[in-house]
Amino acid sequence: MSALPPTGEQPPERGTLPTTALAGVGQRPFGIYVHVPFCATRCGYCDFNTYTADELAGGGSFRGWLDALRAELDLGVRVLGEHGGPVPRADTVFVGGGTPSLLGGSGLAEVLDAVRSSFGLRPGAEVTTEANPESTSPELFASALEAGYTRISLGMQSAAEHVLRVLDRRHTPGRAVAAAREAMSEGFEHVSLDLIYGTPGESTDDLRTSLEAVLDAGVDHVSAYSLIVEDGTAMARRVRRGELPMPDEDVLAADYELVDSVLSKAGFDWYEVSNWARGEAARCGHNLGYWRGGDWWGAGPGAHSHVGGVRWWNLKYPARYAAALSEGLSPAVGREVLGAEDQRVERVMLELRLSEGLAVEALDEAGVAEAWRAVADGLLRADALRAGRCVLTDRGRLLADGVVRRLIA
């Protein structure tokens, strides 16, 4: 998510959606994203919509936020019900942030209860919460499992202490792996660790150490992202002042290749450019919804939603978010209603990131011709394209954005 929301049109006061967007709701996968805007401290690289206790005035308390969240979920039920059909139950829930683990076991339970008593959960729904290693404990995992969570995603970032320090992370190098083990031993079948590579000062050995730690933890899912220095962050200022030397793209490419090769050897398969899982059941169903063009309601300050080609996003500041909902108004602050071509472009852009790839029907004639040229350039797989799908090769994954530009040109 960006520090700056995209520009869009003014959304309707009550959050009403066009009937075209509502058509087909319930037939597409439906997810709920809950944004927890709290952190113990702000990390230097982070531009997410999150606040420390000190930064939040009255309206931003946990209670205030939870009440507003309930109100928004109820509003969501009303809005999606306006098409007359049944309101969809959630296939997936993802509690992210911020630092959801700061809510504690009971807080997490209350959040999930709010979802249950509004949209409700489908049987077998995937329910993930993010967690920071330093704010977890066996007890937290036990109560989350008890409350109905099925998946834990831990922000590990690195196993190298000096790298964690540059990232302002508060946990010790071993803590993330320990937390993952605790989650699994409390009964979580699906645990993911997040890595960040390309942090200034990180060596290849540092990255290798982190990967070994990940494998050692025995988790079934890994996300790995190259560090993006977002404008407006403390880290961006340090980079600008020359205090932090940023690695160049070639180094980042080599890092990615290392991540992919280590994980592949250990039985992980990439299923999205930055995500690897051991087996299909280990993939994050909620995130797949984003990439496959599913519907989701993003609840909480600054959260983004998508239903049937309409994207909207909420007020970012928790107090203003809560105030809108307390007046019975939608907290959405901007939205865009996508035309057919925009939807097609998004589809190409998102589905191409997946190992299952993009159906060639999504391309126009020139796009198909370009796809074959991309095969010749070693960026798309020939066998897949012959079978009607655009699937990135290993090298193509690193150049995915360029391939997208070619396919939609």
Place this chain on the structure above:
Amino acid sequence: MSTFADTTFTSPERIRNFCIIAHIDHGKSTLADRVLQLTEVLDERAYRDQYLDRMDLERERGITIKSQNVRLPWQIDGEDYVLHLIDTPGHVDFTYEVSRSLAACEGAILLVDAAQGIEAQTLANLYLAMEHDLEIIPVLNKIDLPAAEPDRYAAELAHIIGCSESDVLRVSAKSGEGVADVLDAVVLNVPAPVGEQDAPARAMIFDSVYDTYRGVITYIRVVDGKITPREKIRMMSTGATHELLEVGIISPDQKPSEGLGVGEVGYLITGVKDVRQSRVGDTVTFAKNGADEPLPGYRDPIPMVYSGLYPIEGSDYPVLRDALDKLLLNDAALTYEPETSGALGFGFRCGFLGLLHLEITRARLEREYNLNLISTAPNVVYGVTLQDGTELEVTNPSDWPEGKIQEVREPIAKCTVIAPSEFVGAIMELCQSRRGRLDSMDYLSESRVELRYTMPLAEIVFDFFDHLKSRTRGYASMDYEEAGTQASDLVKVDILLQHEAVDAFSAIVHKDNAYAYGTKMASKLRELIPRQQFEVPIQAAVGSRIIARETIRAMRKDVLAKCYGGDISRKRKLLEKQKEGKKKMKTVGRVEVPQEAFVAALSTDESAKEDSKGDSKGKK
């Protein structure tokens, strides 16, 4: 207020025709303004600084591109005189126009800044004036400046002209001090015009200007007979006849008159819409009972320098075409024809008198027609003889023959550089690197030197000014004139992107410079062209022989790491932006080259740095 000068057919003994030779910035326009005020031709209300330089571009760059001319009354000891001040274009590229202006005069004021001394272009024009046997009136201007050294520069002028230091007048055009003395000197020293009053009319065209409302305004100096309106005139170079709608004088605006007699200067209007119909240097006579022999000295304008002009926005091509059509009305020397470049799209191959002409034309196109242009590296005209005896004239590297070449001839120029003596070493080094041959060196004074070189014109037109200026901290001034051709060992260097030649970068250079040009362009392009999804070789080649190579390594990473719910809109917008950007890319083979890369690669190093190449002022 009516004056003696208001009516024409003045007796030649009462007429003085003169011009002012000066370097830009040495105060020619100010002096002209002061003269207009002093002769009361221009009243205070109408007074405008530098009245004679009308075009905005001229004002801004301090260059007189098109001359203005004015008829002035003056009295000495109660005797009435008519002075014709004939303005001259102030730059090397317009030497021929200057020579025609000089041919319309009997005298010239040599105006020199008392703080700077004479400059190369002034010297060149002075020599030209002396060749025309003009009476030279040396004048030092700006004597009231704290930095003025009138004694030193009076000595310099006396040395150059061969007069006494006491003959050098000293004025301040700004304050008006000494200006009346200058006009007196014109009357007393400049010979009166001589012509045959009863002979068939002959008038020389020394300038012609296109006016939106009136068509072409032709400036003439009557040599023999008289020019009267409402008769048919004939242009002697082409034989074309025109109805003479109006004849008049300028004081300082156009005033119709009953005609013009021997020695008089004025304008005529025939209603033609194209300055090509009224060529500088041509002779005007009457269709009936006209003269048999034209006045000597007419010459067709010949382009010396060619460059491709391309709109940055391809859709501006029609705008560029219309703009060139309009400029042509007022520029008899400009030539152009459509040209297509694989790299730059649709544009025009344009011929110019020289570099400044090119720059002024380009600047006018950009400013007056709101165009963004790329110009390819300027080149000269080459005479190529093939082994089978075929002779070709090559004005565009694209037309360089593939076959066996027996001989290539290139134009050469006599180049004069004047600079403080401390820069002699730097100038010699530069000229030698440009294949220059030192002809002579002359100390104008203890601290100022005049260097004369013979140099290929091609070396001069390609960023020589810029290098000269930067090596002399702007203190050098230069001038050149064409001086025939010479056989040279020239080759065409092509620049290949992924094995495909980019026509815009091809250049004709001396064999010894081919490697330097090739490596310079290749490494420049390697910096300018972004990495692609595949490796891109950049090669420089002479024929099929590769002389230099650089490689743009394939891009390795171009993927957003995170693309979740909130990232999607932002990512799509970025894609749309990139898609727009891609449209602005030119594709060479499969290589996408940003427009800026072409612009940057085609601009010379110095002009890219200071972006003020057209600033022809000798000093800063």
